[in-house]
Amino acid sequence: MFVPSYLQQSSRSQSQQSMNSDSVAELKDLDDLNITGYRPLIPPQILMEDLPVTQKVAQVIIKGRHDATEIIHGRDDRLLVIVGPCSIHDPKAAYEYANLLKEYSDSVSNELCIIMRVYFEKPRTTVGWKGLINDPSMNKSFQINKGLRIGREVLLSIGKIGLPASCEFLDTISPQFIGDLVSWGNVFKKSYISSKCAIGARTTESQIHRELSSGMSVPVGFKNGTDGNVEIAVDAIKSSESSHVFLSVTKQGITAIVETSGNKNCHLILRGGKKGPNYEEKDVLEVVEKLKASKINPRVMIDCSHGNSSKKFERQLIVAESIANQLSNSESGKYISGVMLESNLVEGRQDIPEPLVSSKLVYGQSVTDACLNWDDTVKALDMLRNGVIARRNRKN
Ligand SMILES: O=C[C@H](O)[C@H](O)COP(=O)(O)O
Numbered sequence: 001m002f003v004p005s006y007l008q009q010s011s012r013s014q015s016q017q018s019m020n021s022d023s024v025a026e027l028k029d030l031d032d033l034n035i036t037g038y039r040p041l042i043p044p045q046i047l048m049e050d051l052p053v054t055q056k057v058a059q060v061i062i063k064g065r066h067d068a069t070e071i072i073h074g075r076d077d078r079l080l081v082i083v084g085p086c087s088i089h090d091p092k093a094a095y096e097y098a099n100l101l102k103e104y105s106d107s108v109s110n111e112l113c114i115i116m117r118v119y120f121e122k123p124r125t126t127v128g129w130k131g132l133i134n135d136p137s138m139n140k141s142f143q144i145n146k147g148l149r150i151g152r153e154v155l156l157s158i159g160k161i162g163l164p165a166s167c168e169f170l171d172t173i174s175p176q177f178i179g180d181l182v183s184w185g186n187v188f189k190k191s192y193i194s195s196k197c198a199i200g201a202r203t204t205e206s207q208i209h210r211e212l213s214s215g216m217s218v219p220v221g222f223k224n225g226t227d228g229n230v231e232i233a234v235d236a237i238k239s240s241e242s243s244h245v246f247l248s249v250t251k252q253g254i255t256a257i258v259e260t261s262g263n264k265n266c267h268l269i270l271r272g273g274k275k276g277p278n279y280e281e282k283d284v285l286e287v288v289e290k291l292k293a294s295k296i297n298p299r300v301m302i303d304c305s306h307g308n309s310s311k312k313f314e315r316q317l318i319v320a321e322s323i324a325n326q327l328s329n330s331e332s333g334k335y336i337s338g339v340m341l342e343s344n345l346v347e348g349r350q351d352i353p354e355p356l357v358s359s360k361l362v363y364g365q366s367v368t369d370a371c372l373n374w375d376d377t378v379k380a381l382d383m384l385r386n387g388v389i390a391r392r393n394r395k396n
């Protein structure tokens, strides 16, 4: 048990005297007991000045945000598709994937609004690599300043191709470094890198993530919990729609009391859970009722991966097929506004070699969750596209 030095006196009277004297306590006895180090963090503004967003890239981001917003509110009948690697660890492979996706995206843009998953922050069930921002060299050197820089460079390069990007914001400070490449509305006043962001199954219930979302300039999807609980996502949407006052940092890296106006562009993501998947018609209709009862946006996104695929990447095709069928034939199809897919150049996943030997890594393969390969991704997207066409024909 830890005993502060001022209590470690040899006699009771000494200790009593020490406490009575009300002298200033030793900080080392009270604070940072489990902190092993501090390193400086670059202020967001410096990185933003080094790697500024161009007007051309900003337009891509703004359009992505606008389209995503219109779809999640049902004013655009396309399907919003968040597709890409589970996590980005190799900027070259991410860029190659983005080029493939851009070409496909242009060919289906009447039916699908495609936003690339560009996820740099990974929540872990226990421990593991926490993503490119946290440990860009994947060798436990935790060069976060380097990770933030690479993250920004990757988002800018994808924006230059003309593809909007989405991120999961896990940390509450990191959005100040990359969130500026994301925007619509108050584009240049607030933040503008990704066009869409998700709050994951493990953080939906977290108050600080709800507060963060209330100030985000992008549409935010909230996932149901890992146990399958959808109520926490409903609560998260309600909370994020409200204004909040909380502690965070400014672009200059100064701690601040932040005041937000609330984010009206939040929606729910069904990702399955420990009790099983929740992508079928009955699951969608059930959650739609809950959302309607809470007077919030009843349109949902379905994640084909995670609890909905039991983490078996190939099963994403089965989920995508069910979604396409619901779009074509079911009442639930009216409420499905988006889909998520985990996809990469090469299917499956690999462990990060320890110690890291880059040549041992398979190029274009996930180091976190297993992903579909490119050809199967196109199969899934084609099915979804046909579902959108059928849904349109149903209406007409
Ligand atoms: O998508 C990512 C993973 O499912 C999530 O980060 C949890 O991963 P883990 O259970 O391997 O830690």
Ligand SMILES: C=C(OP(=O)(O)O)C(=O)O
Binding pocket: 086, 119, 122, 123, 168, 199, 200, 201, 202, 223, 271, 306
């Ligand atoms: C971590 C993710 O998913 P979930 O929060 O659903 O586990 C993810 O989409 O990368």
